[in-house]
Amino acid sequence: METKPKKTFRCDIAFDECKGCSRCVEACPRSLLKLGDAINMMGFPAAVYAGEGCIGCGACYYSCPEPGAITIVEITED
């Protein structure tokens, strides 16, 4: 039986493009984001992704005011 290729998602955060505003943290329905301890070149504590569990919903992406701080990557396993 044919099975659809399995899709997973990942939330990449560009460390130096995040302003640490927490909007993505508030938005993620699965609570996969939090502000990290490291301070970036703009002086903000950048958000970090838990590492797995992202459903690619885009809530964090559209909540984020920064152009390129968040990238949602779609991974197709063959």
Added chain:
Amino acid sequence: MSEKIKLGRPAGFFDVFERRPGAIKKNMHYCPGCGHGVLHKLIAEAIADLGITHRVVLAAPVGCAVFAYYYFKCRSIQCAHGRAPAVATGLTRSNPDDVIISYQGDGDLASIGFNHILQAANRGENMTVFFVNNAIYGMTGGQMAPTTLPGQKTQTSPLGRDVLETGYPIRVCEMISQFDAPVYVERCALTSFKNIMAARRAVRKALQNSMDKKGFSLVEFLSGCPVNLKMNAHDMSEFIETKMTKFFPLGVYLDRAAEREPIVRAEMNYDADKIKSLLYPEEIQSELGDYKCSSPVFDKECRVKISGFGGQGVLSLGYILAILGKQRNFNVSWLPSYGPEMRGGTANCSVVFSKSHIGSPEAAENCDMLVCMNQPSVEKFLPILKAGGVLVYDSSTVKLPEGAAKDHYVYGLPASDLANHLGDLRAANTVMLGAIAAVMADNFLDDADKANLDTAMIEAVREMFAKKAKAADINIEAYKTGKEKIEFKSVPKA
């Protein structure tokens, strides 16, 4: 295993913000958590997805979004405070195929430039207005905005907005949707994912309307200014969703683009020569070259008052004299004065000639010549005619009272009757011009000026009636009649 970017930096942004000064070239200048950034992303994504980056012109405001033109991959103009809708009007009228965005804050749109947005909306200009309502003047450090909530503390309402003193928040969507012209008005909130997705749809819908030339669309975004409101991300969204939406309910206020035909306006005329020829009548080549009058009377101010009923052409009569002065290289001023009515009321003008300076353009006293075309003018202006000055009057409408003008040279002729005989009552003023010429020759001019007077007067009439050759001919005939028929009445008695 393969990877692809599902959501990444929107293609409607420049990859690198070269226009932004300083070292940070990937981020915008907004504070952390600012609603402007959220909306900018929606716009950048939409103009790329709709394939219109080459068609969009962004009119940027004064406010925190003043530098919006650093970021979008489109043409932009930064406008004076509140005037983006006026600039956008010019843009859409001159380039109707472009997609025009007027991006404005609440201070910009609903305070300093409020009339501009209302008029643009009421005209149904083909534009998209993105209106960021953050209930505050963000850029200047948190002063009260027209949209600040009752009781909300700001720098300029430290005890909370007092509606008795400063009124209530202004509801822009509700107002704009009362007009007949706009096609689409919606209020969104840049808060939860669900609300942001509604805002995303609204952005696209408004832009689609502009692409389709359907007219005026406005989307208001309740938006966070977490820095000035001193709130974290959570509290900011909660404030908007619980407090702001009470005054500013979310939803679609107007959506009738589907019923409307695309706007087609008259084509703009960019023919510079044509415009020039409309604005500036052709210079007449003078037979007299650059002949300048030599009579000493013009060495200082020569002041003429011309008065009559509105509709008798007293203003144009003065204007012809002013043209004469201009053509003969005098300094000359022409100052009309008339009541609000077009016809029937009284009208007068002052003409002042001088080879030297002109002090006041108003001939208020010490006039050298008074031209009266109706009875009230005599009564009103005889007192400002200097002793030894010249009175010229239309004897078909004026009866000079017994003993009047005894200190003056007096001339009269039935200008209105003569014009009527010539077949055009409207030429009474140029009959009067002929009379004035004769009187000037008698009283003011030296021989050289007398010899050139007719040519000079006729050239002035021709310039006045440039492009109306027939009217010019009638008026030149009227001039000649007036000059011939003028009657000398009396000299000063003293």
